[in-house]
Amino acid sequence: MCGIAGIFNQRAAQQPDAQTLVNMAAIMHHRGPDGFGYQIIDDAGIGFSHARLSIIDLNEERARQPFRSDDGQLLLAHNGEFYDFKRIRADLTAQGARFRTKSDSEIVMHLYQRGGLAETLPHLRGEFAFALYDKAEDSLYLVRDRFGIKPLYYTETADGVVFGSELKVLFAHPAVRREFSSEGLYHQLIQVMVPGSTAFAGVHQVPPGHVVKISRSKETLTLHSEKYWDVDFPLEHTYPGDDVDEQPYIDGVREHLLEAVQHRLTADVPVGCYLSGGIDSCAILGLSAAATQTSVKAFTIGFDSDQYDETPIAKEMAEATGADHEIMRLNADDLYDHFVKTIWHTERTIYNTLGVAKYLMSQRVHEVDYKVVLTGEGSDELFAGYPAFRKDMFLHGLDHLPENERKEWQALLEQNNKLFKGAMLAREEYVSPAFNAKMGFTPSCVQPWLSCSSVALPLLAESHREAVKEYDPGAAIAATLDEDMLAGRHPLDRAQYVWIKTMLEGQILTWGGDRVDMANSMEARPAFLDHHLAEYAFQIPPHLRIKGNKEKYVLREAMKGLLPETLYKREKFAFMAPPAHTDPKKWQAVVKLADQYLSAEAVAEAGLLDFAEVQRTFAKHESDEVSLDEKVQLDAVINHMLGVQILHHHFVKTDVPKLAATRANELGWHAS
Incomplete structure (x- = not known):
């Protein structure tokens, strides 16, 4: 449910602009069409806003966020759901807590008042992202659920920190930069992203299972990210035997x-x-x-x-x-x-x-x-449902199998995975030295995307290509993985860990x-x-x-x-839409979009791609000499090329702060 936004300035005397907070809520009206609210704490340089989707406690007046504690010390904006909240409310009420709403969100403030954030987080069950400001500490906490089901972004400006549920919420603030980073652009073209990153310079995600604490002291903000939960498989030698x-x-x-x-x-x-x-x-x-x-x-x-x-x-x-x-x-x-x-x-x-x-x-x-x-x-992540997991199990977890059984496995893998080659499975084996060093092998789940680097790199405009010529996307991703969660684990556990940290959060x-x-x-x-x-x-x-x-x-x-x-x-079949090459009408629809967003003029204006390479990619896709799995890969790359151009149109070329203000006016959402 809902969307959240906020501003935390370096100077307590600098109050956030109320209408900017409202505009930030308005541009994510789709997340919360049932009402909006905002709160600014006087002389604290802090303000939150909230767009509400009513699911629990439908009384809009009573349940309107942001919430402020009775003593005025805490400010809360929450997106998502906390389950088992009725039991927690009852327990807190028995301890003397007084609730003003029937909302699940309110439990956070009462739990925090009794034990701080470290004691609060283990009680929170569900999908959530929330911002909590503690006036006594003069600190802002940005918290994201364990798997990253709910989004939460933040960035720094000359004045402070801006956060929100979507990138467009941040971009609605006039002080936030709207430009691609070269590394972010590169990762957009190869699908797999560095955990915690975005396509845009200076804009970050709160990683799943993390708290970003932003503390203010002497008109300076200090940011610190800390993990409170992780995917923790047992050590391999502790598993029971096959019997x-x-x-x-x-x-x-x-x-x-x-x-x-x-x-x-x-x-x-x-x-x-x-x-x-x-x-x-x-x-x-x-x-x-x-x-x-x-x-x-x-x-x-x-x-x-x-x-x-x-x-x-x-x-x-x-x-x-x-x-x-x-x-x-x-x-x-x-x-x-x-x-x-x-x-x-x-x-x-x-x-x-x-x-x-x-x-x-x-x-x-x-x-x-x-x-x-x-x-x-989430089922495939927990129970090893994807083709990539079976491949890694076969390659790295079944060394003890007799040769005849290995051949049967190999034949089944080849037969069952034809549709996914070039997309969910690599066309050919790809080795990342950084992944091999970190976990002993390169997981099959990242191979199809890292292997696109040779296709993606020439597509970058010269300035961006020069900026990333020494950049290793595999190394950047591997560096974010916690070695303690990989060491001593079964190969299948290592493969699942990487998927959960990359493809689950960044795609699914x-x-x-x-x-x-x-x-x-x-x-x-x-x-x-x-x-x-x-x-x-x-x-x-x-x-x-x-x-x-x-x-x-x-x-x-x-x-x-x-x-x-x-x-x-039935065997697992990954849920996908038919790729463009499978249908002439669909391919013509791609070409029509390309005429608009991948024209010479559009590419030159954005400054992201090399137009000659764009043309060569389309020509290659239309060639009869290209194999089926290469067509699948090119389908993905072309979707990404269209995507970066459309992202430029939406978030760089478009005046997002003006768009947000117009949206607020259309909705009748105004600061009082």
């Missing part, structure tokens, strides 16, 4: 997942489910239907390509649970027609139009008056999650990323996550009674 009884693990997964689902059904508005043809979303729907004992609204995306369409299995699952099932069918025209609008919300490039499909689905959810859906994101939860969901005022709740469930899943032996050549084995067994037989037996 361990698997039933307790199966029962444990079922128990923890059901609890996570039940918590995420808590809302004062109807809750639906996203439903694909995968085990993950089908399990969520099945458990939701069982927990509510009512017909659950289920939403499915259908594609006009049999290779990528999962609606037959989704329909079977919907019928089995008695769900009120709605299928939104998308064709080639739909996806690229909405590409530009989607990039406004993702604020980063996308390699596949799945992000557009998710944007259109959230639009449909909003149209039928739903604000909340449960989703299946961003342009495949929060940003395209909240674009249409719709909150997605990924039950698999409940940290209680995750911490249990981390303890499951690798051979029960991938058993034989069957991924997510323990989850399959835990959900066996809920799933149709065809789905129970």
Whole structure:
């Protein structure tokens, strides 16, 4: 729910401009169309604003944020949900706390007053990002949930720090720079980003599971980032042997997942489910239907390509649970027609139009008056569902297998992963010396993107290309990974750790999650990323996550009674939209966008790309001599080229502060 924003100035006497705070809320009206609020603490140089999506406590007047404590010492703005908050409220009330709202958000201030932030964080369960200012300490805390489900950005200006739920919120402040960094631009073209970074110079993300503390002393702000949670797998030698009884693990997964689902059904508005043809979303729907004992609204995306369409299995699952099932069918025209609008919300490039499909689905959810859906994101991360994990398990975790069994594995991997080569799997083996040094091998999940560097580097305009000629993107990413969380771990655990730190946070939860969901005022709740469930899943032996050549084995067994037989037996299929090369109409839609955003004039104006290389890339894509997996890779690169040009149009060429002010005026949102 919601979006947050704020300003913390170096000088306490310099009050934030109230209308700027309101404008920052207005430009993210899509995150919170049900109302806005702002608070400025006198003589403290601090101000927050908030755009509200009403899900828990629908009384807008009572639940309006930002919240200020009764003693005036604390200021809070919160985005997301805290689960199990009713139990916590009851416990705090018994200790003498007095709540003014029925909102889950208010528990933060009361917990903080009793034990400080370190004692507060372990109680917080869910997806959240919040800002908390403590006047007594004269410090601002920016806090993000454990997996990075909810976004939170910040940057420094000449006067202080500006933060918000989206980049456009920061850019609505007239003092914030709006320009690409050379490294950020490079990473946009190769898809995988350095954790904590963005495409723009000086703009950072609060990393998942971290607190950024900003303290003021003598008109100077000091920033300090500290980790409060991490993905912590057991040491490899502590796992039980292959003969361990698997039933307790199966029962444990079922128990923890059901609890996570039940918590995420808590809302004062109807809750639906996203439903694909995968085990993950089908399990969520099945458990939701069982927990509510009512017909659950289920939403499915259908594609006009049999290779990528999962609606037959989704329909079977919907019928089995008695769900009120709605299928939104998308064709080639739909996806690229909405590409530009989607990039406004993702604020980063996308390699596949799945992000557009998710944007259109959230639009449909909003149209039928739903604000909340449960989703299946996170399951593959916990239970090793992606093709890259099986590949790494085979290459680095099954050295003991006899030669004949290794050949069977190799054959199955080659046969089952053809569609993903060039995108989710590298066309050829790619070795990053930095990753090899850090963790013993280069994870298959980052190889397809790091291997794009030879394609992406020539695409950069000369000034940017010169700036990164000695830059190693793999080394930059590897440097952010905590060696203590990798040392002594099983190869599969190391591979999953890297995916969670890179692709989950930077892709699946961003342009495949929060940003395209909240674009249409719709909150997605990924039950698999409940940290209680995750911490249990981390303890499951690798051979029960991938058993034989069957991924997510323990989850399959835990959900066996809920799933149709065809789905129970089905191999993992990554949910993707059909790439551009698979459909002539879709390719023509790409060319049409390129005529506008990748023309010689547009490329010269932005100063980001080399136009001659752009032309060569398109010519290569249209050549009959290019292999299928190379076409897949070029599809992704072309999407990224379009993306950086569109990002320039949205956030550099456009006067974002003026746009935000216009939006506030249209909404009638004004500082009083």
